[in-house]
Amino acid sequence: MIELRHIEKSYGEKKVLSEISLSIRQGEMVALIGANGAGKSTLLKVISGALPAQGKALIEGRKIRRIAAAQRAGIIAVVPQEIPSTIPLRGYEFVMLGRTHRLPRFGAPSAADCEAVERAMASTGTGAFKDRFLSDMSGGERQRLAVAIAFAAEPRIILLDEATSHLDLNHRVEIMQLLRKMNRDQGVTILMAVHDLMLASRFFDRLILLQEGKVIQDAAPPAVLKEDILEGAYGCRIRTIQLPDELGTCVVPV
Amino acid sequence: MVDDFMQRKIMMTRKRYLILAAALTFAAVLILSLMFGSTGFGLPDMRTGTGCALLDLRACRIAAGLVVGAALSVAGCVLQTVLRNPLAEPYILGVSSGASVGTAIVMATGLAATYPILLPLGSFAVAIITVVLIISIAQRAGGSHMPQNLILTGVVTGSVLSSVLMLIITFAGTHTVRSITWWLLGNLQCGSWELLAICGVPIILSTLYLAAQANKLNALLLGHENAHNLGVNTALTIPLLIGVATLMTACAVALSGIIGFAGLIVPHILRRRFGSNHRFLLLGSAAAGGLFLVICDTLGRSCLPPHEIPVGVITALSGGPFFLYLLTRKQR
Numbered sequence: 001m002i003e004l005r006h007i008e009k010s011y012g013e014k015k016v017l018s019e020i021s022l023s024i025r026q027g028e029m030v031a032l033i034g035a036n037g038a039g040k041s042t043l044l045k046v047i048s049g050a051l052p053a054q055g056k057a058l059i060e061g062r063k064i065r066r067i068a069a070a071q072r073a074g075i076i077a078v079v080p081q082e083i084p085s086t087i088p089l090r091g092y093e094f095v096m097l098g099r100t101h102r103l104p105r106f107g108a109p110s111a112a113d114c115e116a117v118e119r120a121m122a123s124t125g126t127g128a129f130k131d132r133f134l135s136d137m138s139g140g141e142r143q144r145l146a147v148a149i150a151f152a153a154e155p156r157i158i159l160l161d162e163a164t165s166h167l168d169l170n171h172r173v174e175i176m177q178l179l180r181k182m183n184r185d186q187g188v189t190i191l192m193a194v195h196d197l198m199l200a201s202r203f204f205d206r207l208i209l210l211q212e213g214k215v216i217q218d219a220a221p222p223a224v225l226k227e228d229i230l231e232g233a234y235g236c237r238i239r240t241i242q243l244p245d246e247l248g249t250c251v252v253p254v
Numbered sequence: 255m256v257d258d259f260m261q262r263k264i265m266m267t268r269k270r271y272l273i274l275a276a277a278l279t280f281a282a283v284l285i286l287s288l289m290f291g292s293t294g295f296g297l298p299d300m301r302t303g304t305g306c307a308l309l310d311l312r313a314c315r316i317a318a319g320l321v322v323g324a325a326l327s328v329a330g331c332v333l334q335t336v337l338r339n340p341l342a343e344p345y346i347l348g349v350s351s352g353a354s355v356g357t358a359i360v361m362a363t364g365l366a367a368t369y370p371i372l373l374p375l376g377s378f379a380v381a382i383i384t385v386v387l388i389i390s391i392a393q394r395a396g397g398s399h400m401p402q403n404l405i406l407t408g409v410v411t412g413s414v415l416s417s418v419l420m421l422i423i424t425f426a427g428t429h430t431v432r433s434i435t436w437w438l439l440g441n442l443q444c445g446s447w448e449l450l451a452i453c454g455v456p457i458i459l460s461t462l463y464l465a466a467q468a469n470k471l472n473a474l475l476l477g478h479e480n481a482h483n484l485g486v487n488t489a490l491t492i493p494l495l496i497g498v499a500t501l502m503t504a505c506a507v508a509l510s511g512i513i514g515f516a517g518l519i520v521p522h523i524l525r526r527r528f529g530s531n532h533r534f535l536l537l538g539s540a541a542a543g544g545l546f547l548v549i550c551d552t553l554g555r556s557c558l559p560p561h562e563i564p565v566g567v568i569t570a571l572s573g574g575p576f577f578l579y580l581l582t583r584k585q586r
Contacts (some may be wrong), residue, residue, distance in 0.1 A: 050479050073485025080480055087475050088530040100473045101485030105466040131261075133529065149484075 001026040001189055002047060002157065007055035009042055009213075016042045017053065018213040026156070027187040029180065031200040033224075034210035035234050040193035041081070043210070044159050047191065048078045059157070073101035077150035079163040083134070083142040091129030091137075094145055095121055098152030120151035123178060125171075139166040147175055151182070158182070160192040164199070172196075176203045201225050202248030209233055225249045280545055287316050287548050290556040311443075314450060318442040318509060319551050319565070320544035321454040323516055325506040327543025328461055328536055329499040330517020335471050335532070336495050337389075339404050340522070341580060344503040345514035346405060348412035352384025353377040353500075353507035354438065355415050355422070361434050362426045370449050374456065378504035384411060385500050440511040440566020442551050453505040460502045461540050467495065468532035475530055513547070513566045515573020520546050522580065 002024040009017035017039045024030055032040040045051035049064040049072060057064045059075060067075070077098065087094070096103075098120065099113045109117075121127045124144050134142055143166045150158050158179070164172045180203055182188045194200045200207055201221040209217035209224055211233045217224045230238045230251065237254040289297055291312060298305035298312075326344060333342040344350045360366050360376035388411050392403040419438075423431055444450055464471075470491055473481040482488045506513070520543040524535055547565060550572070554563040 045479075048483055050482050069482070069487035070485045073483065076483075078480075078483035080476075080483075083476070088525050089472070089475065090529055090531075093472070093529070093531045097473055097476065097484055100469050103469045105469070131265075153484075 001028075001060060002191070003056070003058040003061075004047070005056040005058075007043070007046060007053050007057060009039075009046060009051065009053040016213050017046065020055070020213075020215055022208065022215060022218060024189060024191060026189055027183065028206060029183045029190045029204050030206045030208060031192050031194045031204040032208050032210060033194055033197060033200055033233075037212075038210040038233075039213040040210055041161050042213075044078070044161050044191070044193055048076055048159055050078075070101035073153060073155075075155055076157045076159060077153040077155040079146050079150045079158065079160040081162045082139070082166065083146045085135050085137070085139075085142065087134050089134055091121070091126060091132050091134070091145055092117065094134060095126070095148045095152050098149035101153070116154055117148075117152045120148040123151060124148040125174065140168060140171055143167055144171060144175065147178075155188065157189040157191065160190070162193050162195060165195060172199065179203070197225060197230075197251040198248055200248075201251070202246070221249065225251060276541070280541065283545055283548060283552075284316060287319075287552040288312055290552045295556075314444065314447055315442045315551065316548055317454070318444050318450055319548040321450065321457050322442065322506040322510045322513060323520075323543040323545065323547030324461060324540035325457040325502040325543075326513060326516040327520040327539040327546070328464060329502045329506075331521035331532075331535060331539045332464060332471065332495055332499040333517070334521060335474050335530070336492055336499075337404060338474075338477060341405055341518070341577070343515065343518040344499070344506075345512065345517065346412075346577065347385070347408035348388055348410075348415060349381050349385055349408075349500055349503050350507050350512045350514070351412040351415035351419070353381035353504040354512050355418050356380030356504070357437070357508045358419055358422045358434050361437070362422050362430055364430070370446075371452050373449070373508040374453050374505045377508040378501055381500050381504040381507070382497065384415065385496060387411060389496075437511045439564040440513040440569070441562075441564040442510050442547070444509050449509060453509040457502050457505050460498045461536070463498055464495070465536050467491070468536055471495070471532040471536070472530070511564075511566060514570045515577060516543055516547055516569050518580070519569075519573050519576050522576075 004023070005021050007017055007020040008015070020043065032043060034040055042051065046053045046057050047064065049057070049067070052065060059067065064072065095117045096109060096113070099109060099116060103109055103113060121130065124147050126141070126144050126148050129137065129141060129145060134145070137145075143163065147163060164175055167175060176199060179190050183190050204221060207217070207219065207221050207224040208215055209229065216233060217229055225240055227238050227240050230240070239252050239254050241250040241252070243250055288309070289295055291308070298308040300306055300309065330343040333344065333347065334340055354377070356376040356379055357373055359380070360372045365372050388404070388407050392407045395403045395407065423434055426434060470481070470486045473484040473486050476484070478488050478492065521535065521539050524538050524542060528534060528538065547569070550568040551565040554565050554568045557563065
């Protein structure tokens with residue numbers, strides 16, 4: 001589904017991604033972890049086609065930057081890190097942006113578009129925000145709407161860049177459960193840059209650990225969330241505690 | 255669910271009443287504008303040749319007001335969204351100055367009388383060069399989405415182009431100087447249905463094209479990268495949108511000279527009142543922009559009879575303070 005071969009990316013003289021080769025199968029739920037500046041966001045931008053890079057970035061066997069914009073948006077949806085409050089749109093209009101690639105040029109959105117938006121808003125618990133302007137919402141509420149945009153697009157892959165970092169614990173878990181449900185029920189591939197390692201261990205099947213633009217670990221959470229590995233990647237002393245009942249691993253800096 | 259349904263129904267009814275009220279206001283303003291003039295209030299006597307000519311002149315002027323107002327407002331609206339800059343507007347960005355240099359060159363060479371189509375063409379040629387220059391310089395200065403960079407670059411470029419315009423006037427003949435100066439004041443007395451058609455058709459077609467791009471413009475509200483992720487081919491769409499906005503400005507300037515701030519005031523008020531959904535905002539800006547300019551022109555030709563105040567003066571007097579208010583207002 002997603003295949004990266006020898007991806008390299010530099011900003012000026014600074015190399016941010018180096019020799020990255022990996023593949024993600026349809027229906028996987030993968031987290032990108034690593035310290036600040038490790039290259040997580042840049043890698044997501046390369047996969048979404050927003051950033052050109054050396055090497056090959058393929059989606060369903062095709063070069064991502066060669067796929068027509070509207071077609072690409074039907075395959076991949078991206079949830080950004082933050083949505084600014086200055087966008088003068090109402091909640092419903094905002095979520096309708098997820099259907100941009102399908103909307104008719106003239107006239108009102110089709111019944112299918114409206115249904116997809118209604119569904120996305122209901123599933124993210126944002127139904128009450130339909131007529132409210134984004135400027136009147138909290139950061140967390142806007143972020144839930146950003147997730148709703150991705151759901152409304154009905155994509156096969158969802159890329160999320162730290163998309164739950166502005167949410168409180170309750171909504172963070174709610175959105176993660178929703179993503180997992182989409183992943184399990186509809187086979188949607190999820191790739192998310194995550195800072196919260198507990199969240200990563202609890203909800204994801206596979207973790208890719210980046211350090212200075214390179215993949216240093218790529219395995220199931222128990223194999224990656226080890227003290228010596230994390231200490232090397234994050235540059236601090238770390239203790240890990242295995243939690244009961246599939247709650248994942250608790251990672252604590254010491 | 256029932257509450258939601260009722261609320262939507264009430265909103266739809268309210269929207270219908272709003273559209274009806276806007277249409278009635280629109281019609282009333284046009285009729286009143288036809289009756290106002292420096293000669294007093296009332297329709298001219300249609301039994302005389304002078305009366306017919308006067309009515310024709312007023313009708314042409316109103317049509318020019320509608321077309322130019324629509325062009326400037328829609329261009330301002332698009333530039334604000336694409337450049338993610340709330341202060342972007344053809345006049346402030348210096349695009350109008352570029353267009354005016356192009357038009358003045360055509361006028362000074364004496365080609366305007368024989369080939370009136372050269373007026374918008376010349377205007378567009380210099381305007382598009384100006385836009386590319388301004389955006390490139392603003393990018394180098396730290397990003398065209400930063401209001402200060404873009405506005406400063408626009409103001410300085412506008413000043414340089416004003417000097418170029420003075421240079422053209424200096425070397426032009428007496429008759430040409432008079433026509434350039436009169437046109438530069440910013441007035442809707444184009445006096446010719448032919449020129450109005452030459453400039454009006456591209457403006458109407460551009461407005462329709464932009465209305466078809468409303469969904470992409472909505473996506474661009476989130477920034478260029480997010481718009482790309484939502485399925486907008488930003489590498490192609492953004493230059494096209496800027497190009498079309500420039501074409502509209504060029505045609506407006508070729509028709510009526512420099513009319514400042516219309517592209518700032520109208521979209522801003524509509525955005526604040528109704529939000530930024532371009533499906534409504536673009537056509538709303540076109541209608542309200544046209545109406546705004548017709549009202550300004552009617553005021554200009556009737557408030558100090560027998561003198562006429564050029565419409566550009568009225569828009570500058572109302573738009574300048576509005577711009578300063580926006581500049582100093584705390585971003586919400």
